[in-house]
Amino acid sequence: MRVIAGRLGGRRLQAPPGEGTRPTSDRVREALFSALGPLDGEAVLDLYAGSGALAIEALSRGAGTAVLVERDPRAVAVIRRNLEGLGLAGEDVRVRRRDALKALQNAREAGETYDLVFIDPPYRLAAGLGPQLASALAGVLRPDARVVGESDRRHVLELPGLTTTFERRYGDTLLRIHTA
Incomplete structure (x- = not known):
């Protein structure tokens, strides 16, 4: 796995061990x-960050800040190694080890807002998480914010209340971009 483009294009990324992260x-x-x-300069929130690849790609392509949320301690360790190895560990990039819904609640309470949110939950859980995530997102999205949902085409991540502006399938992966 590697960073595709931008200032870090071509650099290698580590992935968490085991089958728990895809x-x-x-x-x-x-x-x-x-x-x-x-x-x-966009502010990015990466929920279910896994290896951190989505947020790292966004930073490589010009995003200004990123918050990466992951609850698996092994994945958090990999995210931190990836960030340090790329010289991204600093004030503009934060890693939070916690549940995605709790992280959204904490962000709302702290008054944090984001321009771009990535949501890539475990595929088997995606269909059941959509309504809760959509509701929790309401307080952290800036005007014109975009929300990217990635799920299995058989277990679709539906985000009620958000407008789908882009949808494509890549094998079994369904990718959607939404706006508030």
Whole structure:
């Protein structure tokens, strides 16, 4: 796995061990970031961050800040190694070890807002998480914010209340971009 483009393009990323984390493939990330376009200074929130590849790709392509949320301690360790190895560990990049819904609640309480949110939950849980995530997102999205949902085409991550502006399938992966 590698960073596809931007200032860190071509650099290698580690993935968490085991079957619990399924990193977004290079092909899907490339298609996603082509659809997103420029990320000039955007504030990014990466829920279910896994290896951190989505947030790292966003930072490589010009995003200004990123918060990566992951509850698995092994994945958090890999995220931290990836960030340190790429020289991204610092004030503009934070890693939070906690549940995604709790992280959204904490962000709302702290008054944090984001331009771009990645949601890539375990595929088997995606269909059941959508309504809760959509509700929790309401307090952290900036005007014109975009929310990227990745799920299995058989277990779709539905985010009620958000408008789907982009949808593509890549094998079994369904990728959607939403706006508030």
